[in-house]
Amino acid sequence: MTFALQFTIDVLSLGGAYALMALGLVIVYGILKLVNFAYGELIMVTGYTLFLMGGSGLPWLVMAAVAVAMAVVTGVLTDYIAFRPVRAKSITAVLITSFAFSTLLQNAALLFISPRPRNVPLPALFSQTVEIAGVITPVRNLVTIAAAVVLLAVFAWAMRRTVLGIAMRAAATNFTMARMLGIPANLIISSAFAISGLLAGVVGILWIGRIGSVVPGIGSEPLLVAFIATVIGGMRSLEGAVLGGFLLALIDTSLNYLLSQELLKFRDAFTFGLVILILLWRPEGLLKGPATGQRT
Amino acid sequence: MTGIVKSLIGAAAAAALLTGVSARAADDKIVIGGALSLTGLQAPLDTPGFKGAQVAVKYLNDNGGLLGKQVEFINIDGKSDPVTVGNVAVELVDQGAQMILAPCDFDFGSPASREAQAADIVGLSTCASDPLYSSWTLGDKQFTLSMWNTTMGAVAADFAKEKGWKTAYVVTDQFIAYTKSLSKYFVAQFKADGGEVLLEDTYTNGDNNFSAQLARLKALGKKPDVIFVSSYGTDIGVIIRALREVGYDAPVLGGDAYDDPALHAALGEQMGNDVYFVTHTWMGPEAHPDMPKFIGLYKQMFGEDPDTSFVATGWDSVMMLAQAVKAAGSTDGADVAEALEEGEFKLLTGDLDYGTAEEGHAPDKAAVLLELKGGKPQFLGWRRPESVPAP
Numbered sequence: 001m002t003f004a005l006q007f008t009i010d011v012l013s014l015g016g017a018y019a020l021m022a023l024g025l026v027i028v029y030g031i032l033k034l035v036n037f038a039y040g041e042l043i044m045v046t047g048y049t050l051f052l053m054g055g056s057g058l059p060w061l062v063m064a065a066v067a068v069a070m071a072v073v074t075g076v077l078t079d080y081i082a083f084r085p086v087r088a089k090s091i092t093a094v095l096i097t098s099f100a101f102s103t104l105l106q107n108a109a110l111l112f113i114s115p116r117p118r119n120v121p122l123p124a125l126f127s128q129t130v131e132i133a134g135v136i137t138p139v140r141n142l143v144t145i146a147a148a149v150v151l152l153a154v155f156a157w158a159m160r161r162t163v164l165g166i167a168m169r170a171a172a173t174n175f176t177m178a179r180m181l182g183i184p185a186n187l188i189i190s191s192a193f194a195i196s197g198l199l200a201g202v203v204g205i206l207w208i209g210r211i212g213s214v215v216p217g218i219g220s221e222p223l224l225v226a227f228i229a230t231v232i233g234g235m236r237s238l239e240g241a242v243l244g245g246f247l248l249a250l251i252d253t254s255l256n257y258l259l260s261q262e263l264l265k266f267r268d269a270f271t272f273g274l275v276i277l278i279l280l281w282r283p284e285g286l287l288k289g290p291a292t293g294q295r296t
Numbered sequence: 297m298t299g300i301v302k303s304l305i306g307a308a309a310a311a312a313l314l315t316g317v318s319a320r321a322a323d324d325k326i327v328i329g330g331a332l333s334l335t336g337l338q339a340p341l342d343t344p345g346f347k348g349a350q351v352a353v354k355y356l357n358d359n360g361g362l363l364g365k366q367v368e369f370i371n372i373d374g375k376s377d378p379v380t381v382g383n384v385a386v387e388l389v390d391q392g393a394q395m396i397l398a399p400c401d402f403d404f405g406s407p408a409s410r411e412a413q414a415a416d417i418v419g420l421s422t423c424a425s426d427p428l429y430s431s432w433t434l435g436d437k438q439f440t441l442s443m444w445n446t447t448m449g450a451v452a453a454d455f456a457k458e459k460g461w462k463t464a465y466v467v468t469d470q471f472i473a474y475t476k477s478l479s480k481y482f483v484a485q486f487k488a489d490g491g492e493v494l495l496e497d498t499y500t501n502g503d504n505n506f507s508a509q510l511a512r513l514k515a516l517g518k519k520p521d522v523i524f525v526s527s528y529g530t531d532i533g534v535i536i537r538a539l540r541e542v543g544y545d546a547p548v549l550g551g552d553a554y555d556d557p558a559l560h561a562a563l564g565e566q567m568g569n570d571v572y573f574v575t576h577t578w579m580g581p582e583a584h585p586d587m588p589k590f591i592g593l594y595k596q597m598f599g600e601d602p603d604t605s606f607v608a609t610g611w612d613s614v615m616m617l618a619q620a621v622k623a624a625g626s627t628d629g630a631d632v633a634e635a636l637e638e639g640e641f642k643l644l645t646g647d648l649d650y651g652t653a654e655e656g657h658a659p660d661k662a663a664v665l666l667e668l669k670g671g672k673p674q675f676l677g678w679r680r681p682e683s684v685p686a687p
Contacts, residue, residue, distance in 0.1 A: 003511070010507045107335060115339035116603060117530050117558035127566065129541045136542045210504045211530045212537065212562035217337060221502045256508030264498040265470045 002134045009132075011246070011253045013141035016148025017206055019245030021222045022229035023155065024199030026241035028192050029230065030172035032087070034094050038078050038102040039226065040219020042071045042197050046204030047214030048109055050120040060123045068201030074105075075197025079190050087189075102219075109216040117213040126209045144206045151202060152242060155195075159238065164191055172236070232278050234285030243286055251275075325366045326627055328353070328614065329393025331384040331408040332400075332422070336376025340529070340556075341400040341606060345422035346371055348602075348610025349397060351594050352618075362618050363625070369614070374399055374408070382407030389415040394627040395617050400442075400609065402426040402473050409438040417629040418636065420617060423576060423609040425552065426473040427687035430656035437633040439650060441613050441643075442576065443661035445474065445551070449481030450681040451574045451663045452524065452549045457489040461521035461547065464493050465513060467535060469527035471501035478526040478551045484685035486524075494520050501531050506538035513544070523548045533562040540567045552576055555605055560671050568671030574663045576645040577608045578675045583664060584644045608644040616641050616648070646678060656687065 028036045049067040056063070082101040086093040126140045159165035170178040171188045179185050200222075207222060208214055225248065226241075233244025251274055255267050263270070278286070330349065332342040353369040356362055370391060374381035376399075385396055385408040398408035400423035412419030413435030421429055421440040425448055429440040456464065464486055468479040483493055495516055497509045523546050525535050536548055547570045554573035563571070577583050579591060579602065590611055594602050602608075617632070623639055624631035637657070641648045646662035665676040 006507070006511060010505070014505055110335055110339060114603065115334070115343050117340070117556065117562075119558055119561040127537060127541060138538075138541050207504070210534060212533050213530050213558045215340070215530060221504075252503075252505075253508065256505070257511065261496065261498055267498075267500055 005133055006135045006137070007253065007257065009135065009137050009141055009145070011250050012148075013144045014253060015246035015249030016144045017203055017245075018225050018229050018249045019242040020148055020151060020199050020203040020206075021226040022233065022241035022245040023152070023238065024196045024203065025223075025226040026230045026233075026235065026238060027168075027199075028196050029235055030238065031168065031175065031189060031192050032083070032094075034083075034091065034098070035227065036078060036083075036193075036196065037095070037098040037223070038082060038105065039196065039200060040221075040223035041102050041105040042074055042078075042200035043204035043207060043219040043222050044105065044109060044214065044216065045074045046071045046201045047120055047208045047218055048113060048118070050205070050208065051113075051118045051214055054119065054121045060121060063121060064205050067205060068198060071201030071204060072194050072197035075193040075195075075200065076190055079193040083189070083193075084186070106216045106219075113216075115216060117215045119213045120208055122209055122212065140206070140209045143209075147202060147206060151199065155238075164188075168192060228275060230285075232275055232285060234287040237285070237287040240285050240287035247286075248275075325368050326362050326394055326621070327368045327370060327392045328395050328397060328617065329385070329388030329391065330369060330371030330397040331374040331381045331388065331405075332371050332397060333374040333376040333381070333404060334371075335373055338374070338376035338399050338401060338404045341423065342374070342376075344602065344604050344606035345397070345400055345610035345613065347594070347598060348590075348607035348612075349422075349614045350610070351590070351597050351607075352611040352614035354597060355593055356614070356618055362621055363627075367614075367618070371397075374404065376404060378404055378407045381405070382411055384408070385411035385419075389417070393417070394629075395420070395621075395632065397422060397610075397613055398424070400424055400606070402428045405429065405440075406434060409434045413438055415629075418617070418620075418632045420613050422613045423552070423606065424474075426477050427656070427658075428473055428477075430658065430687070431653040432656045436653035437629045439633075439636055439657050440659065441609055441616065441645065441648075442552075443646070443659055443663050444684075444687060445478045446481045446684040446687050447659075447661060447663055447681060448551045448574045449478055449483075450485040450684040451665065451679045452551070452572075453482050453485035453489055453491070454679070454681055455572065455574075455665060456486060456491060456522050456549060459522075459547070462491055463518075463521045464491055464524055465516075465520035465522075465546075466493055466496045466524045467499055467509065467526065468496065469499045469501050469531060471528045474553075475501075475526045475528050479524065481685045482524050482526070482549075485681075488685070494518070499527060499531070499535065501528055504531065504534050506535050510538060510542055514542075519544065520546055522546055525550050526553075528553050530559070530562070533559050536563060536571065537567055545570065547572060549573065554668075555666070555673075557603060560668060560673060563668065563671055565670045568668045571668035572676075573666055573668075574679070575605065575666060576664065577605050578664050578666065578673075579605050579608070580675060582675045583678075584642075587644055590644060612643040612645050616643060647680070658687070 046067045049070040053063045082097040128139045167183045229244035229248045230241045234240030332346045372384040396412040396419040398405035398421040402424045405421040405424045409419035419438045423442040424440045425442040427444045469475040550573040552575040555575040620635035624635040649660045651658035662678045662680040666673045
């Protein structure tokens with residue numbers, strides 16, 4: 001019983017973070033049909049904003065809010081700098097500019113701050129533990145679960161009930177048709193980047209809360225996780241990304257518990273092996289999403 | 297199209313011309329080439345070495361140079377990519393480098409040493425500590441400034457014996473050769489010292505999730521006297537925090553990857569206690585009488601205090617090469633290598649005596665032991681183990 005609870009908390013807290021990462025990536029992909037490779041740097045920006053405000057004496061929640069806001073701003077900037085100027089030209093160009101933007105941001109942190117880790121201020125809550133039915137668990141895991149539930153619920157509601165959400169879903173299904181019906185393309189795309197930044201900002205704080213410091217390359221792991229999760233879940237489906245995030249966390253955590261010490265060294269090989277099996281079974285990912293995919 | 301091809305050929309010709317010029321110009325100066333990585337994964341360890349080396353080169357030049365010649369230090373970013381590091385070393389040799397400084401790690405640094413060996417010049421890693429960094433694997437002109445992990449693991453295990461810690465829990469990050477071999481040699485020496493390893497567990501770098509390992513540790517039903525964690529980067533902090541949070545307050549032991557002020561601050565007053573680690577040096581006069589002088593020169597050059605003790609590895613690398621060149625009276629690869637084998641060096645990072653090429657250039661080196669108290673490191677002293685596990 002204790003084990004089951006421990007396992008559930010582990011999967012949900014890791015899965016919550018993974019799901020948010022994946023959702024932030026797929027929201028842009030859904031509309032542009034392009035992976036934003038500068039996505040990991042949004043998490044980096046969140047971390048460095050927290051670090052830079054470390055000595056300011058502001059309440060932590062204010063610092064966290066500013067950090068998330070910076071991620072949103074950087075997300076929108078990604079659109080303006082890396083995507084918009086070349087969006088209509090070629091896929092290759094956009095891929096390269098998004099890589100370039102990512103490298104640019106990472107190296108800016110490297111040059112102007114330091115290649116060495118920098119500490120971020122964290123509230124005491126992030127290093128406290130609670131005991132639930134005999135299981136001692138860090139509070140930040142519960143915070144992650146709560147944040148994921150709230151954000152996913154708000155997101156699901158907004159996509160179904162608000163004009164912007166409906167317009168974004170329409171754009172993701174058939175962008176040309178949506179534009180003909182009067183949906184402003186630039187606004188929709190910028191909104192997607194802003195939401196992507198918001199999700200990256202929140203997940204960045206939760207992720208950095210586990211680590212306690214920020215390095216220029218901090219975003220590469222979340223980017224990889226988000227990418228794999230969206231591929232398993234279905235690149236075109238928002239629900240798929242969330243499902244993929246939780247599934248990846250389930251696979252990782254199960255392997256962590258199940259594999260023997262000798263095999264645990266090769267855990268990533270097992271994880272990716274399972275991912276390949278899933279893709280052989282469902283080449284489009286678990287959930288299919290709207291039946292289009294033409295880049296417009 | 298032809299225009300592009302023409303300009304490419306032009307550029308290649310110009311590059312060939314340039315390298316030719318600098319290779320010839322090397323007669324009136326001594327060129328030390330650096331393949332240190334200033335970007336990417338390896339940057340946190342190589343950038344400090346790079347800065348320390350610059351301070352040393354300036355110091356040498358301000359004091360009459362080396363063999364009456366000025367010393368020039370050319371570093372080309374190895375970009376934390378083994379292939380690039382190798383290519384950079386080739387480029388440096390082309391530019392007339394007579395010695396090569398290789399990145400601070402076997403995986404990233406060895407390509408530079410292989411190229412140095414191919415060009416018959418001395419290659420020195422600033423702080424690679426895996427015993428793979430030896431003349432056995434890389435050639436008879438290749439060295440590492442660092443102690444090997446055999447020494448690092450042995451000092452940690454001997455310290456556990458000294459403290460009377462009999463049972464250990466060992467966590468090994470599967471990241472690189474360094475993290476894996478450090479645990480191996482700690483366990484070997486710990487067992488030789490009569491200790492018992494309760495459990496050895498595995499961690500994957502970047503996971504930032506230690507819950508399965510904690511569950512296995514809890515399932516043991518008893519608490520270890522000491523916890524040995526061999527990991528890398530920010531993950532060390534993640535593991536120590538995870539252990540402390542659920543009440544494992546046994547002392548934690550580790551290697552030079554712990555020597556990072558950001559890690560100490562991340563653990564903070566609350567969790568940065570009872571953590572001991574073996575590293576290269578300590579930035580105070582207790583470690584070496586010349587340390588304040590070095591820190592002063594560093595401050596003069598960069599306008600700020602060093603943010604890690606790894607800067608001393610760069611200074612030591614250049615100063616030791618300089619000492620060897622002086623002893624050899626030339627920059628010829630074989631002569632300098634012989635001088636390094638025969639010399640004994642009193643460095644900021646500890647006294648050092650290399651084995652012969654047949655002995656793998658095994659560094660017999662002293663290590664510093666530090667303790668973390670309230671998130672602040674304290675100097676416990678130099679250690680030179682009487683015996684180390686076989687590499």
